[in-house]
Amino acid sequence: MTLISDVQLACSRLAQHGWHSLLLQHGLDITALDLQQELSKPLHIDRTIKGFEDYSHSGVRGIEAGKPAESLLYHAFASPNVITTAQGTQLTAFPSALEIEQLLNFVYGVNPPSLETLRVYAGTAPLAIVVFAYEYRPRPETVHQCQADLCFSRTGVARVGTAPVLYDAARRGFLPFVDTATQQMRVTPARYGAYLAMQKKGARECFGPMNFQTPSDADLDFWVPIHKLFNGKECLLGLDLTVHLDNYQINEKIRQVHTRFNNTGWQEPDILNYPFVITEGLCHWAEPTDFGMGLLVPDDKERLVELAYYQERPLSFTMPSGTGGLVHGRHRVHDDGSIEDLNNVEGVDAIVKQGGYRALHYQDAMADGWVHARCPQLESCGLDKDSVAAYSIIGAPDFFPLCGQRELKVWSSDPDIFPCPTPPCPEVWHTRVNPLSDVRFPINPTLVGSHFADEDRTATAIVSLPFDASMAVTAQAVPEVGLAQRQSYLPDFASGVFGPGWEVGRGLIDKPFTNVLNGYMLASPFTEDARICAALGSYWPGVAPDSTRTFEPRSIASTVIPLTDTEIGLTGETSWDGLTGPVLVDYDGRQVVQYQSYEYSDYTGAALAGQLSSAITGQVGTQQYHQRVLAMRRAYHAVGAGTDKALRTLWPVLSFSLVQSADEGLQAAQQQAGHFLEGEVMYFFLYKHGAIITPSDNFKRRYVEIEARVQLYVSQTALLIKQDETLWRLLDESF
Template sequence: MALVSDVQLACSRLAAHGWHSLLLQHGLDITAADLQQELIKPLSVDRTLKGFEDFSPEGERGIEAGKPAESLLYHAFASPNVLSAVDGSQLTAFPSALEIEQILNFVYGINPPSVETLSAYAGSAPLAIVVFAYEYRPRPETVHKTQADLCFSRTGVARTGTAPALYDAARRGFLPFVETDAQQMRAIPARYGAYIAMQKKGDSASFGPMSFQSPTDENLSFWVPIHKLFEGKECLLGLDLTVHLENYQINEKIRQVHMLYKGTGWQEPDILNDPFVITEGLCHWANSTDVGAGLLVPNAKERLVELAYYQGQPLSFTMPAGTGGLVHGRHRLRDDGSIEDLNNVEGVDAIVKAGGYRTLHYQDAMADGWVLARCPALESYGMDRDSVAAYSIIGAPDFFPLCGQRELKAWSSDPAVFPCPTPPCPEVWHTRVNPLSDVRFPINPTLKGNYFADDDLGATAIVSLARVEPVGEPVLNAPEIALAQRQSCLPDFASGVFGPGWEVGRGLVDKPFANVLNGYMLASPFTEDARICAALGSYWPGVAPDSTRTFEPRKVASSVIPLTDAEIGLTDAPSWDGLKGPVLAEFEGRQVVQYQAYEYSDYTSAALNQQLSLAVTGHTTTQQYHQRVLAMHRAYQALGATEKAEKSQWSVLSFLIVQQPDEQLEDAEQEAGHRLEGEVMYMFLYKHGSISTPADDFKRRYVDIDARVQMYVSQSALLVKEDDSLWHLHDESI
């Protein structure tokens, strides 16, 4: 079937659902008898219509050959902000993932170029078949931030889950929620495609990369897509293409344990086998007739963490000493074959640190690898042999799927919105905030096939199509454009801070601190790393749960982005980690704060019991996440706690988003003589005293209260009540 026939079918399906009248506002009739001619005629684009404000200023046709961002029909179909009909009501149907890919193919196939034409366009730049992860994004999330645009990276980030992926047509993407089960989370796919691409030195005015790093990027080589490859005779002039995407994924985290530590009881050749090394059952290609070619989907697992088996038996090993909490070892195997849960043994941290006992291995479904394209028809041009792979990551679940690392870094580094003397606010976070897209490290060159070179440092960068004319400055006073409310598969939504990391790690077996990205340096299983990250105030990745308020005060951490009472299990909603946060209690005749001790928390066991959840945290928007960080920062400032040691003296007992009208807020406003505008957050902080362990429960901690401070925080003002004093407006200018 010709490409235009696919486009015609999509337009016919959607026309009656508000799309015909919507696109007629721009002069485009998607029911025209000669649709191809209709799509190439000049239009009068109305950029005041909702969803079209960030359509390319150069765009004036339904389809502009080879230019997706200048093709009005592609923008309308692919933009997650095109949601409204002409009358402002929501459209009643949306393009499928398959239809969006068909339109994209038509953009490149309506006037197919020859290979010679593409070579001439590239000039002296090397050409190759290159695989990219890609997605169409609203203006604020693009490389140049001047219009909605396609964004590409040679790194894609899919995410593991316990339920099959589900496409949300209105959002033009995927989300992890399972509405009927708060403890389930859907796998998140990554979209890959093969392109003829040219290799160029970084050029911020042309293709980027995003968040251009000068002078580093000016001296690095990046692959820049020119023309999308797809099957059939309409892709390249005079050629009939077949395009095959190959994928390889590997999870070798259990093998890594036995490579790093001696005396575990396992060595080669055993550790070369499954589950020490897992290469099967991790992911699959979605049916191209349903969603288009190139959608790599992690296989849904019954649990995020599962007991590992070897030769038909549960896999046990001798726990090594000093793993730093990155290897689960809390299920001790007794001589009689029974399992002892060390979480029920006093002093479990010391037992795990010392090691020397038999314990069980657990595996997760995270992995890394590559996606490679084969196109035999291009062999005679030398491009098939030199095909360039994309780095493919299957990462851990993202408990804040709507929030990106890039946005957090940009926001926190802007002194106009976040008052920090040195970005990115080292006095706020325990370490730097960085997205994976800003990292300039090579990919593990020892991956099967040896497709990644030591000097290939730009694989995680995000680029756009090259622009002939220099990109101008973002338009001043341009209408505000909503961010896409979906999970991104590009690396600016992944962490570029490693310790060992969240989605991917850094280092090699024989060079522990080498700057090489890989999957095997991560914790085994990932829940061990998540426990440490969260308890240190989202220490390594910026956008991650902050569980510091769930556990007793510890000098190593203070809250950075406080979780709400609901998110830590103090309401009827399921907590994100299966635990319950602190509550007030009576102990020896005084009021104290009661905690479950951090030492006895176990996120691996929580995953085994299907207690991890993103049902509550997952709906937090980027703006809300930023507001929480800023609210916590302002709270510390109001307390006079500006140094890390001072912050660690204060703990958050309660944090919530006030649902107005609220009688307690109204009483506080009346007492303070000031009304708060907009969204209001409530905080109850206390300065902690001594910490006690009751004789009848070594898992519990009682913390004395030396001072109490309540706060209501809005964007512009802060009401404070200290102990039994009156509510008052805090002067934040001091």
Template sequence: MSLLDSVTQACRRLAPGGWHSLMLAHGLDILAVPLKDELLKPLRIDRSLPGFEDFCPAGNRAIEPARPAQSLLFHALASPRVTRDASGQPLQTYPTPVEIRAVLNYVFGVRPPSLKDLQRKAQGEPLAVAVFASEYRCAADTVHGEHADLCYSRTGIARVGNTSALYAPELRCFLPFVQDDPYGIRIMPVHYSAYIAVQRQGNHEQFGPMDAQPDVDPALKFWVPMHKLFDGKECLAGLDLEVKFKAFHINEKIRHIHLRHSDTGWQEPDISQYPFVITDGLATLEVERGSGSSLLLPRPRLRLAEQACYRGQLLSFTMPRDSGGMIHGRSMLHDNGTIEDLNHREGVAELVRQGGYRALHYRDGTADGYIRARCPSLGHLQSIPAYSIIATPDFFPFCHPRRLMHWASQVPAFTGSIIWHARLQALSNVRYCANLTLAGQPFSPEDRGVTAIVGLPRKSVSWPLTGAHPVGIDRPSTLPDGEAGLFAPGWGVGRVREQSPDGSWIDHLAGYQMASPFPEDARICAALGSFWPGLAPDSASTFEPRSSLHTIIPLTDAETGRSAVAWDNQPPAQLIQHQGRTFVRYRAYEYSDYTQVALENRFSLQLTGAITQQEYQGRVLSMYRVYNVLGAGTDKALRNTWPLLSFIQVQRPDPELESAQQQVGIVLRGWVFRFLMYERGVMSIPAEDFKWRDVQVKQQVRLFVCAETILVKYENAAWQLALEAL
């Protein structure tokens, strides 16, 4: 089937679902015969129609050769904003990913260039067959921020899950939720495509990278997509192409435990065998025949963590001392073959820290590797792979670290203050090379732009804005600006620093630098108040106050398990009375075991996964304002004296809110959060159970917070208007 036939077939299928009238509103008849002339004729684009506000100002045709962002038909099919027909009614049908890619291929194939044409455009710079993960995004989330456009990265982020993938046509992406199953977590695939790419030094005006770093990027070289590759004679003039993909992934976290720690009882050659090293069964690469595209799907697993076995027996090892919480060591294997859960022992944290006993290994499905594409007809061109990361589930799939970073930089109250426990970038802003230890050594130390996000090359031009663009659509991302940067502990991938033969130091990314299994990372990051920008759920209010830790992104009572399924299956804190005094009783952090949660399949993103970017940011700012009202400001130690006990989003009518408003004489507008904070006193261990911690309550403070106002009530005092100094 020709490219035009594929496009025609898609148009005819979509037309009755509202697409015919929608495209006619722009002067395009998608049922015209012949369709090719109709697709190339000038149009009068109606950018007032919902979904077309951020269509490229230079676009005036359904198909603009080699310019996806200026091609109206591609924009309409690929943009998550386009959901209504010309009369404002919801569209009845949506394009499939195959149909969207068919139109994209036609954009590049309607007037196919020759290889010499591309070489002339490259102006002597190197060309290669490169693989990119890509997304068509609304203006706010593109490299240039001026109009909707394709964004590319040589790093893709897939995610593990316990069930199969589900595509959401309206959002033009995959979603991780399982309807009616709070513990269902779908795998999140990544779409990869092959392009002829050119290697150029960073140039933000022409192609990026996104969030350009002026002191770094101009000296680095980035691979930039020029022309999409696909099978057949319509891709490059004079050539009949065949695009072949190859994927390789590895999980060697258990092996590196034994390389980092001596006296564990294991060494080579065993630690190079399965399951110390896992290369099979991690993911499948579904190649879409003829399209030059492929879909990487992590293998769904019944449980997110599993017992590891070696030579037919459970894999045990001598637990090393001071593992830093990066190894699960709470399952002790006795000489008689019985397994003891150390969570039932008093002082388990110190026992794990000391090590020296036989513990069991657990494996997970995370990994890193590469996706490579080759074209026999272009065999003289270098093959540049994409770095493929199979990461942990994302408990906030609608929230992105880059958006949070940009928002925080624009909040005057946050200027110069330490809000989070770590100020770091999204992974797209990291300038390290990919894993240098992968089989075949596909990456080089000089290739430091592998996680950057770039766009198609364009002339240095800034399009005149026709008005403020709406905020980006909340949906999951498979590109690196949707993944955390690097810190210790990590979340997606970690940093490895190695010395090269010439004595210089090289930083590279590696999946083996993470905890084994991954729930150990989740436990640490969450307990650190989400350890931004990892976007781990904040469990600071779930466990007893420790060190200077405090809540940063408050989770609602439902999200922490008071009235619904807790994201981490941990029991919530509770107010208790004892001998005439009030305490908050916590399950001790020391006795939380997130690997056990994974083994029982009890992680849930049903509630946290519904939190939008705007709500996430509203929670962070509201929590900050509450600390200010309490006099804690940005002082971590003072914040630690005011733990969060309860947090809800108020649903009106609410008697307590109405009473507060009546007492103060103010009506809170819009959304309202209710906080219950308390000033903490001494902490003790109840005699009846060492797994709990009781924290004395000196006083309780209730607060109603909206965007403009805070009402506060101290103990038995009346409600009053809080004076904020932001």
């Protein structure tokens, strides 16, 4: 079937669902008998129609050969903001992932260039087959932020899960939610494709990269896509192409435990085998007939974490000392084969830190590797360089899938929001926000296949197609458009400061002082790192929840992005981590706050029990995330702890919720304060803590004394405060 035939079928299917009348507003008739001719004619674009505000100002046709962003039909199909008719009602059907891919191929194949034409276009720049992860995005999420456009990276980030992948056609993407089972989460895939690309020094005004780093990016080499490759005779003039995508993934985290620590009881050749090294059962290519070519999907597992078996027996090892909490060692194996849960033993942290006992190994399905393209017809044409692979990550779940690290970095670097000397403000987070797309480290060159060179430091960058910078002038008039409400698989949605990181780690290879990105430096299993990072106030912003208020006050962390009472299990619903937050109780004749001690929390155990969930936290969008962070900071200022990190740890959050305007408590507070709050309102109950007591009858519990209580209602413009037994009043926030 020809490319135009595929496009005709898609248009015919969608026409009756509101798409015919919607596109007629621009003068495009997708039911025309000669659709190819219709798609090539000049149009009168109406950019006031919702979803088309950020369509390219250079675009005037349904299809512009070789230019996806200037092709009106492709924008309509691929933009997650095109969801309503011209009259504002919901479209009743949306393009499938396959139809969007077929249309993209048509954009490049409607007038296929010759290889020589592309050589001339590239000039003196080297030309090669390069694999990219790619995604069509609304204007605010693009490299140049001038219009909706495709974004490309030589790194893709898929994510593990316990349920099969599901495409959300309206969002033009994927989310981890399982509507009928909140304790499950779907795997999310990454899309890869082969492109002819040229190698250029970084150029901010042409292709980027995103968040251009001065002056270093101007001296680095970036691969820039110029033409998509796909099967058949319509891709390149005079050639009948066959494009193959190969994938290799490896999880060797358990092996690394035994290479980094001595006397664990295991060594080569055993640690070269499964499950010390896992290369099978990690992912698969989705059916091209369903999703188009190049969708890499993690294999869904029954549990996010599973007991490891070796030689048909549970795999145990001698727990090394000083693992930094990044190796699970809480299930002790006795000589008679019985298993003891050390979470039920007093002083478990000290036992795990000392090591020296037999423990069970647990495995996860995270991995890293590569996607590599082969095209025999082009390999014989004498391209300048061998085919260039993409770095493929299968990462941990993202508990805030609608929030990206790059956007949070830009937001927290805004001096109008956070006036601080060195952005992004270190006062906002416990670590600096830095997306993986801003990292300039090589990829682990020891991966099978030797696809990554030591000097290649740009694989995680995000670039655009070559772009006319003069469009930036007219783009200033583009109105605000919404962010995509889906899980992105590009690396600006992944964390980029490592110690280890959330999706990928950083480690030294044999060559001194050479840091490389890899998967083997991560916690084993990932839930060990998740526990630490969540309890450090969402140490990896935008992916890790903030569990500080779930546990007793600790001097090393305060709340940054507060979770609501519902999200931590205080309102009867299941919490994100299976635990329940603090409550007020009577103890020894006085009221105290009761906690489950952090020391006895175990997220690996929670994963084994199927208790980790992104169903609630995953509903938090970017704007809500911002508002929570700002409200938390204002709350700390209200109690006099705004600029002192140590002082903030003295004021735990006992209760936090989003308040409806009809709430009786809010109405009473407003009446008493003589001030009515507008817009979204958040409620905080903070207290200044005193002594922390471990009761004699339960070493897992902590009772925390209350020295002062403060309740707050916070809107975007005002704050009402009640201190101990005083009356509610409006707080002057002119600090």
